[in-house]
Amino acid sequence: MQFGTHGNLEKHGFARNRLWLVDDNPPPLPVNSGIKTYADLILKPSEEDLKIWPHRFEFRLRVALGPKGDLFLTSRIRNTNTDGKPFSFTFAYHTYFSVSDISEVRIEGLETMDYFDNLKGKERFTEQGDALVFESEIDKVYLDTPPKIAIIDHEKKRTFVLRKDGLPDAVVWNPWERRSKTILDFGDEEYKHMLCVEPAAVEKPITLKPGEEWKGRLELSAVPSSYYSGQLDPDKVLHG
Structure with a gap:
C-alpha cells in the first residue's frame, strides 16, 4: 500500500512498514456477502509517524476470502485530525502475481x-494495440482505468481478474533483466515469473476533511483456461 506522497515520506509511504493491530470495532459485513473467513486490522499514527506526516488518521483494512477462494481487500481511511486540517494522499495495493513466463502473459482492459511512463520522465502516452504484452522493462501508471482488468497467463491457462472500486488508476511494473540485477531482494531471473498490477489512486490525490472517510476495494479471482488466449468473455470478466 502506498499512503501519502508528501513531506519526508518514503516512495511507497509508511503504512506497509508499520505494526497493525486487530480492529476491535470493525464495520459490519455486507448482508448476504457469503464471506465467512476474514480479518480486520487497523493502523493509527504513532508519535514518530506524526513527525514525518503530521496528520491523524484511522486506516482500517479488511482481508477476506470468498467461498471459492476469491480474495477481497477493503481499505477505509478516515481523517481524525482535531485541528480542522484536511489532508491528501495517494494509494496503491501492491499486488504481485506469479506467472509462468512474463513473455507469455497479456493484460486486457488497459x-x-x-498512462504516465515512469521510465520516460512520467511523460503521458496512450496505449496502442489490442492488449498489453511484455518484451522489456515496464513501469507505467494507467489513468482512469475500467473497474475490471484481466491478466491472462497462456502457459498456465489461467486468468487473474481484478475488480476494483474507488481506485481509478493501475500501476503496471516488471523490472526485466537489467533492473532486476540492481534490486537487492530480487533474484536476477525472478522477473520472468512475476508481474505487478496495482489498483491505485495516483493521478488525483484523495483529499479528506476531518471526519471524512475514503473507501477503496479490490477483489482478486482466478478463472480457468476457457478465458485465456484471446478468448476472454467480456460479459463474464471485463464487463460482467
Missing part, C-alpha cells in the same frame, strides 16, 4: 488507456 488498451487505449492513457
